[in-house]
Amino acid sequence: xxxxxxxxxxxxxxxxxxxxxxxxxxxxxxxxxxxxxxxxxxxxxxxxxxxxxxxxxxxxxxxxxxxxxxxxxxxxxxxxxxxxxxxxxxxxxxxxxxxxxxxxxxxxxxxxxxxxxxxxxxxxxxxxxxxxxxxxxxxxxxxxxxxxxxxxxxxxxxxxxxxxxxxxxxxxxxxxxxxxxxxxxxxxxxxxxxxxxxxxxxxxxxxxxxxxxxxxxxxxxxxxxxxxxxxxxxxxxxxxxxxxxxxxxxxxxxxxxxxxxxxxxxxxxxxxxxxxxxxxxxxxxxxxxxxxxxxxxxxxxxxxxxxxxxxxxxxxxxxxxxxxxxxxxxxxxxxxxxxxxxxxxxxxxxxxxxxxxxxxxxxx
Amino acid sequence: xxxxxxxxxxxxxxxxxxxxxxxxxxxxxxxxxxxxxxxxxxxxxxxxxxxxxxxxxxxxxxxxxxxxxxxxxxxxxxxxxxxxxxxxxxxxxxxxxxxxxxxxxxxxxxxxxxxxxxxxxxxxxxxxxxxxxxxxxxxxxxxxxxxxxxxxxxxxxxxxxxxxxxxxxxxxxxxxxxxxxxxxxxxxxxxxxxxxxxxxxxxxxxxxxxxxxxxxxxxxxxxxxxxxxxxxxxxxxxxxxxxxxxxxxxxxxxxxxxxxxxxxxxxxxxxxxxxxxxxxxxxxxxxxxxxxxxxxxxxxxxxxxxxxxxxxxxxxxxxxxxxxxxxxxxxxxxxxxxxxxxxxxxxxxxxxxxxxxxxxxxxxxxxxxxxxxxxxxxxxxxxxxxxxxxxxxxxxxxxxxxxxxxxxxxxxxxxxxxxxxxxxxxxxxxxxxxxxxxxxxxxxxxxxxxxxxxxxxxxxxxxxxxxxxxxxxxxxxxxxxxxxxxxxxxxxxxxxxxxxxxxxxxxxxxxxxxxxxxxxxxxxxxxxxxxxxxxxxxxxxxxxxxxxxxxxxxxxxxxxxxxxxxxxxxx
Numbered sequence: 001x002x003x004x005x006x007x008x009x010x011x012x013x014x015x016x017x018x019x020x021x022x023x024x025x026x027x028x029x030x031x032x033x034x035x036x037x038x039x040x041x042x043x044x045x046x047x048x049x050x051x052x053x054x055x056x057x058x059x060x061x062x063x064x065x066x067x068x069x070x071x072x073x074x075x076x077x078x079x080x081x082x083x084x085x086x087x088x089x090x091x092x093x094x095x096x097x098x099x100x101x102x103x104x105x106x107x108x109x110x111x112x113x114x115x116x117x118x119x120x121x122x123x124x125x126x127x128x129x130x131x132x133x134x135x136x137x138x139x140x141x142x143x144x145x146x147x148x149x150x151x152x153x154x155x156x157x158x159x160x161x162x163x164x165x166x167x168x169x170x171x172x173x174x175x176x177x178x179x180x181x182x183x184x185x186x187x188x189x190x191x192x193x194x195x196x197x198x199x200x201x202x203x204x205x206x207x208x209x210x211x212x213x214x215x216x217x218x219x220x221x222x223x224x225x226x227x228x229x230x231x232x233x234x235x236x237x238x239x240x241x242x243x244x245x246x247x248x249x250x251x252x253x254x255x256x257x258x259x260x261x262x263x264x265x266x267x268x269x270x271x272x273x274x275x276x277x278x279x280x281x282x283x284x285x286x287x288x289x290x291x292x293x294x295x296x297x298x299x300x301x302x303x304x305x306x307x308x309x310x311x312x313x314x315x316x317x318x319x320x321x322x323x324x325x326x327x328x329x330x331x332x333x334x335x336x337x338x339x340x341x342x343x344x345x346x347x348x349x350x351x352x353x354x355x356x357x358x359x360x361x362x363x364x
Numbered sequence: 365x366x367x368x369x370x371x372x373x374x375x376x377x378x379x380x381x382x383x384x385x386x387x388x389x390x391x392x393x394x395x396x397x398x399x400x401x402x403x404x405x406x407x408x409x410x411x412x413x414x415x416x417x418x419x420x421x422x423x424x425x426x427x428x429x430x431x432x433x434x435x436x437x438x439x440x441x442x443x444x445x446x447x448x449x450x451x452x453x454x455x456x457x458x459x460x461x462x463x464x465x466x467x468x469x470x471x472x473x474x475x476x477x478x479x480x481x482x483x484x485x486x487x488x489x490x491x492x493x494x495x496x497x498x499x500x501x502x503x504x505x506x507x508x509x510x511x512x513x514x515x516x517x518x519x520x521x522x523x524x525x526x527x528x529x530x531x532x533x534x535x536x537x538x539x540x541x542x543x544x545x546x547x548x549x550x551x552x553x554x555x556x557x558x559x560x561x562x563x564x565x566x567x568x569x570x571x572x573x574x575x576x577x578x579x580x581x582x583x584x585x586x587x588x589x590x591x592x593x594x595x596x597x598x599x600x601x602x603x604x605x606x607x608x609x610x611x612x613x614x615x616x617x618x619x620x621x622x623x624x625x626x627x628x629x630x631x632x633x634x635x636x637x638x639x640x641x642x643x644x645x646x647x648x649x650x651x652x653x654x655x656x657x658x659x660x661x662x663x664x665x666x667x668x669x670x671x672x673x674x675x676x677x678x679x680x681x682x683x684x685x686x687x688x689x690x691x692x693x694x695x696x697x698x699x700x701x702x703x704x705x706x707x708x709x710x711x712x713x714x715x716x717x718x719x720x721x722x723x724x725x726x727x728x729x730x731x732x733x734x735x736x737x738x739x740x741x742x743x744x745x746x747x748x749x750x751x752x753x754x755x756x757x758x759x760x761x762x763x764x765x766x767x768x769x770x771x772x773x774x775x776x777x778x779x780x781x782x783x784x785x786x787x788x789x790x791x792x793x794x795x796x797x798x799x800x801x802x803x804x805x806x807x808x809x810x811x812x813x814x815x816x817x818x819x820x821x822x823x824x825x826x827x828x829x830x831x832x833x834x835x836x837x838x839x840x841x842x843x844x845x846x847x848x849x850x851x852x853x854x855x856x857x858x859x860x861x862x863x864x865x866x867x868x869x870x871x872x873x874x875x876x877x878x879x880x881x882x883x884x885x886x887x888x889x890x891x892x893x894x895x896x897x898x899x900x901x902x903x904x905x906x907x908x909x910x911x912x913x914x915x916x917x918x919x920x921x922x923x924x925x926x927x928x929x930x931x932x933x934x935x
Contacts, residue, residue, distance in 0.1 A: 066848070067848070072876070073879070129847055129871055129872045129875070130868065130869065130872060131872050167898070168872065168873060168876055169894055169895065169898050170876055170880065193627060194627060225390070226389060228389075235391060236389065236390070238390075239386070239389060239390025239391055239392075240390055242390065243386065243390045243410070295408070296388065296408070297387065297388020297389075297407050297408040297409075298388060298406075298407050299406045299407050299408070299425075299427075299428065338388040338389070338390075338408075339388045339408040339409065339410060339423055340408065341408055341425055352425075354408060354423035354424070354425060355423070356410075356423070
């Protein structure tokens, strides 16, 4: 178990400000992330080290003047509870630890700042009092003072720069000893580019539950990215999200996420092993009795596919045979998440189709 | 399998756009601009081309022992307010109109000669055709969408109603104005349908035409007037008398650079950017974008930045605000002396990025200067600097509003009476007007203390005075209670209309600092500088905004709230 790993997960779905519409994803996002963080083959965190700050969707109407929770102070208390000494005399450094800061809800980006950053509106935010949690600031603070060896910031929220709001930079006291800057590594994932919109939607592969697209995609990346490796690097997550974003969004496009990987080393995420993605093939020129090869990005043949009347027979390189039903000329083959090419020899010549596994249908 | 490498050339048809080659692990293994050569081992790769907001991708395979080959990429058609060739939002009839307008002598409206400004407001969609068949109210709304522009001097004095002088062709979806101007500083003001005003800087430079291109966004079913997209505008500078050329490659390149700067990423890689900037470029805006893109680098090429800045100074003058901001930033890096003129920066820079370079130094914002006046009034403007126009009558309007409010029950309050008297005395110094006769106590702290403290603060712009004021406001007002009451009494909206964007962001900051002070935490000068940096304004502006905020709070219904809290505490 990752004893020194901690997480604060914030999900806000209801807001006092009527300009911030209700969301359906944040609480489910937090649940999904928490499940992964507590999983032995995932984050491996001690449940005592995971703090969830979420909207109480069952709460009753507020009294006049009462602040709708969660509020900024809830997060600040949780953060200081993790990084501060109990007597507030100094900070605790966990040189073997990792801090996850996860936010889901409505957010924004400060208008002047050109470096990547975002802030999450808290529930009591209003037109005049735009309370928010400046996620980037807290992640950067933890990094700058090396409070953890690794910091993972995930902000599944909009980075709308048109709202003239300023992220809060609370006057956190600096640690008493300095000189650790540059040691810690920070991975930042933002659901949208600056000025862009994050999206939540029903995800068919998650039982049609509504989730933030970034949260869904991040967890997919942990499963599928870098198929040759037992764990996943930041670089692989970034590449996976960039290449697969269109496929993840499907017919309804969304602003792409922005991923900032550490410049001073890698952060590795555990997993039980890579899993394949599903690739749909649509038969057009190829007929019953024909076959084709699937070649991966290293130009190795990964599978041979034989087309029969009602099923496709798949023979994997290195062993393993399986069949998949063909319905209306369409069948699915599990493949490693990489660029591939289908090569078929037809009477008219060689038919080649390059594709991103798990992406658009491949017509053969 | 052979691992011999093959040279692959990826080329964008017009050589304009960022290029990347991505391998099967989704890693970017090569980058370039326009054309990219790479030696690749056998495998499947992706070529990715980006320009503006457009992106093309192409998967390609490198067969074992393949001969060198090329991966051609189509020209990227991105969106632009300028009807340039190779953009997705151009129309020949808009190009023709601009060519005609720039071939003619600029309109003489009695504003002098020696420079000019071109204003192009256009609808790149098909709404101009659709509106023609709609009822008259829809057509009227459509026509209105191109209006609301006027030219003023920096102080807001009207020089020209652009709407009256521009060529309006609603059926073709554009309005154009080519205007002769005396070189100098101007503001282009736009008033939206809901009366929100935005000021944009115009520097009219001798021998140059400043060109402002704005596109109008329309709702799909034209149920409301369109909105000129000021944040996404393009500004160009062209030698006076030069005609608009739809195939101007530098204009297109400048647009790509604008997108890059907007998204804070150097999409043009360093080597290519340096090559482009080393040329004797003729488009000052391209030079400005290029310089700021260079500054995004971790280790900017100082020699090239000097070269670009010199080139810019040669084109548009050393006193052009953005050039001066660059000079200041360059001098600061090796800590060289830089002499800021006594009058500070005479006019705001065009680019927000230029403003960011100087915001830390209050020398650019001397008391009474225009820069000081607008520093607390900035508005979001994409890469451009925008501000809420300075209206000398604003305070008077506020006073009148409060006088009207005096008819309600608030007037019965002694506090209110005092305030109304004070409001009517708007003429003296700001701090004098802040004095109130308020004696209520809260948590043992008196508002008189605050009054005294504010009154004690003199006009020196030093950091400790700003800190004192901030701590005073944060610590001595029970913000949490005040804001709870404001929410419950639904008086929030009345106050918000009078606050600047900066002040809106300061309110919760004050509460937060107040909470921390109550918890025994300190708020130091370092913290103040951090706050200033985040707000992107010089300290004196922060101080003045706080003073002004306090004044507005007193004038608004919030005073009643404070009074009630105090009464409750007493009882």
